[in-house]
């Protein structure tokens with residue numbers, strides 16, 4: 001373990017990192033490639049990670065979780081990614097949905113969902129993106145209206161990950177405020193097989209086991225208890241879930257970047273076409289060194305964001321989580337690009353398995369909030385510059 005890590009991480013964190021890395025090594029890229037090729041899901045890895053307590057490490061102990069926070073959960077995802085086998089659904093199931101329910105759910109919702117999310121037997125997807133809203137989530141139109149004690153939910157979502165394997169999807173909708181007539185955000189738990197809840201797979205050029213879906217909600221009838229927590233706390237709930245999402249996407253990007261960099265370094269050390277291995281040429285070595293520095297810097301910001309979040313500083317965590325997601329997305333894209341280049345022609349072969357990461361790494365730049373929207377956030381919120389939109 002490097003000195004930097006011992007300064008920044010407790011012994012428990014280091015032990016967790018080492019244990020997850022060992023699990024990841026047993027699965028790794030070969031496992032993911034087989035799962036994707038055969039059209040399967042990561043059930044074995046998901047179940048084993050859950051059994052070892054890794055998936056619920058951030059959830060409250062009284063519901064079977066580990067009682068930790070985003071610091072621990074981000075270590076798990078980063079290390080699985082660094083081994084070549086990231087679990088994308090960790091970003092949504094324990095991180096967003098688990099957090100929102102643990103912090104804002106009713107007792108009944110906590111009892112129904114948290115033990116399963118913690119032991120991996122239940123999974124929840126998260127749907128906010130809409131075709132006509134995209135980055136502008138103020139524009140979402142999925143609307144819930146009362147029908148007796150029930151809710152009727154209508155709208156469309158796009159790019160929602162893992163809806164086919166998730167037991168339910170946490171849908172961000174709006175209800176009409178009775179007093180002001182204004183639409184306000186609210187979150188609903190929609191079971192996978194609810195009537196009127198349709199899904200169509202979106203065909204992405206992504207080499208990943210988790211698929212994305214367009215969702216059509218056509219007057220989906222939901223009982224009163226499908227609404228998460230309090231009708232007036234939707235915005236708070238949303239923000240409470242979005243910071244973990246950004247921290248975990250940073251972990252996803254850092255893990256993938258580390259995996260690609262590791263492959264490239266190994267290759268550069270041994271591949272020889274002149275007198276010395278290609279890694280001795282600075283044109284190859286320096287970009288790899290830069291990639292390593294960028295990934296380390298991104299991790300520092302991710303650790304800061306996780307710490308602020310775990311200490312209950314939602315506002316401070318908001319800025320840090322955005323910056324961590326930005327830094328990790330950029331570091332991931334650059335590390336993958338340089339890794340592919342380092343391998344020359346082999347960078348594009350299926351055998352070395354790096355080329356497909358070019359598309360995968362772009363996910364960390366686009367989702368859940370794009371690079372530009374983070375730059376907008378920092379421009380306006382941090383620097384106080386005026387808005388153009």
Ligand SMILES: Cc1cc2nc3c(=O)[nH]c(=O)nc-3n(C[C@H](O)[C@H](O)[C@H](O)COP(=O)(O)OP(=O)(O)OC[C@H]3O[C@@H](n4cnc5c(N)ncnc54)[C@H](O)[C@@H]3O)c2cc1C
Pocket residue numbers: 092126127128129133134135136158159160161162212363366367368369370371372373376389
């Ligand atoms: C693999 C994958 C998985 C995903 N999983 C989920 C999921 O589980 N749940 C979910 O809800 N969503 C999910 N998404 C959706 C994702 O969050 C969105 O794609 C993302 O928020 C961007 O929205 P958009 O695609 O509509 O792009 P748009 O909003 O249309 O943006 C297009 C481009 O314009 C830029 N742009 C937009 N507005 C501005 C502005 N004001 N200033 C400067 N530039 C701007 C953007 O940065 C971007 O480059 C997923 C996406 C992918 C690719």
